[in-house]
Amino acid sequence: MREEIRTDTCWVRIDGERLDADSAYAFVVSDRAGAVDLFIGTTRRWTGDHETTGLSYEAYVEMAIDEMMRLCTETLTRWPIVRACIHHRIGEVAPSQASVVVAVSSPHRADAFEACRFLIDRLKEDVPIWKRERFADGTEDWVRPMG
């Protein structure tokens, strides 16, 4: 499955397939920008000595797309951002693959760093997507279902 909204300045996508960071970079790069910030969140197998053998993500897709779009639009009002992009994967994601890609371009680097961090931090607080972890002992569970 794939759902997305794409405008001249914002591109958000929820994707059941492998994410393509190159396409996010290609969207934001601009001759009006001197900086592109690209954040890639990857699935982590090892947390200390605790092993996660598989991860899957579920989304309230229609709302997640809208929330991601609201966040991108907000960055454009708060910083001199040229373009912003968020892609999030759902379904099974193998360890070390990208679960989220955030890309931002701006005339100067400080704004791109700040806006990129804002997008990933707010995504992790507000966008209705949930992670389910599978452990080496065969058990699995949703991540912190009560916060």
Next chain:
Amino acid sequence: MDKMGRGVVTVRFFAVLRERVGTPSIEIAYSEPLTVEGLLTAVQELHPAFKPFRDYVRVAVNKRYAGLDQALSAGDEVAFITPVSGG
């Protein structure tokens, strides 16, 4: 909601809540004006499995986060959102 304050709203569940309640969505009919808070109570009474999550969910009405005192209208799509963990 009609003039008598009656209507039906859909409540959607995801992830852990979908599993615990045992369904992705339910419909709640009401016969007097209903707020988000009133809906939380109604669902808790119908589905005791929701009770442990009540204090942790945020509620979205028509795909936007809403406050407890927001009034609901017939046909609204409500979602009970447990703490998210994307990224």
